Amino acid sequence: MSEQELLNELEHVILMGHINEEDEGLDGTMQGTPGTEELVKKALEEGIDPEKLLKTFGKAMEKVGEKFESGEFFLPDMMASGECVGNAMEIVEPKLAAGTSYEKGKFLIATVQGDLHDIGKNIVATMIKGAGYHVKDLGIDVPADNILEAIKEYEPNFVGLSALLTTTMTEMEQVVKRIREEGYSDIKIFIGGVPTSQEFADKIGADHHCKDAMEALNKLEKVRDAS
Ligand code: B12
Structure with missing residues (x-):
């Protein structure tokens, strides 16, 4: 074959x-x-x-x-x-x-509350891990409070949020709002999932929308190089 x-x-x-x-x-x-x-x-x-x-x-x-x-x-x-x-x-x-150093920065990722889709999120997490970032994956259906708590504990440089349902996009918006309200202005927020777009990212105050895992990795590397 x-x-x-x-x-x-x-x-x-x-x-x-x-x-x-x-x-x-x-x-x-x-x-x-x-x-x-x-x-x-x-x-x-x-x-x-x-x-x-x-x-x-x-x-x-x-x-x-x-x-x-x-x-x-x-x-x-x-x-x-x-x-x-x-x-x-x-x-x-x-x-x-295999064989990565986890030195490039910390990336916290989650599928927002109400949403059970995790295949795309897992692919993104795996690719980013493979490229040498330390990844903390909070899983699916994660309430905003848990995401905020994890940010406090883990102190990530980057946060990734996934939403596959139009109905959970509003939850994503709430999470971004909470992250900013609590003063984490330096954290770069990446979002993804079929119903999301760069326009939506701009509207809710997230930094980057990525249509797939490859774009996520490319954008992440660029953001990291620039900082
Ligand atoms: C598999 C699947 C399921 C599985 C999920 C299993 C799992 N473990 O994830 C199950 C069966 C559980 C499921 C359930 C439901 N689903 Co569903 N599901 C899908 C399906 C077919 C594939 C999603 C997928 O895995 N794609 C493959 C991955 C690789 O792609 P991806 O998720 O888009 O991820 C990539 C990018 O988006 C991006 N990305 C994703 N997340 C992130 C995060 C970050 C930080 C970044 C940077 C990038 C990024 O990178 C990823 C990798 O390249 C989609 C159809 C579709 N076209 O998406 C429907 C779909 C998302 N589901 C849909 C629906 C309606 C449902 C249900 C409501 C069905 C029902 N009647 O119960 C429930 C909702 C459950 C819930 N509360 O979440 C609709 C949503 C419609 C809408 N507009 O909201 C879709 C679009 C199907 C359809 N065409 O109608 N589903």
């Missing part, structure tokens, strides 16, 4: 919610065939760049979203694909974070 064929197959099994050999996938026929976990391990063994795997996860989940929107997929389908990527991330993460 060529590299591209393997990545295409990986995208396919994620779309089919085929977690590993043991499960049967969306159409009930896939038991005994390599699932997401086996293909990810194979890709890493063959020396495929872990960043290419992260891109494939993103592409697959975008298609899952399209299928959900068009009515072809239902919530359990979306959850199965999400679980595939969640498990796969655990396999990929140690490869990305």
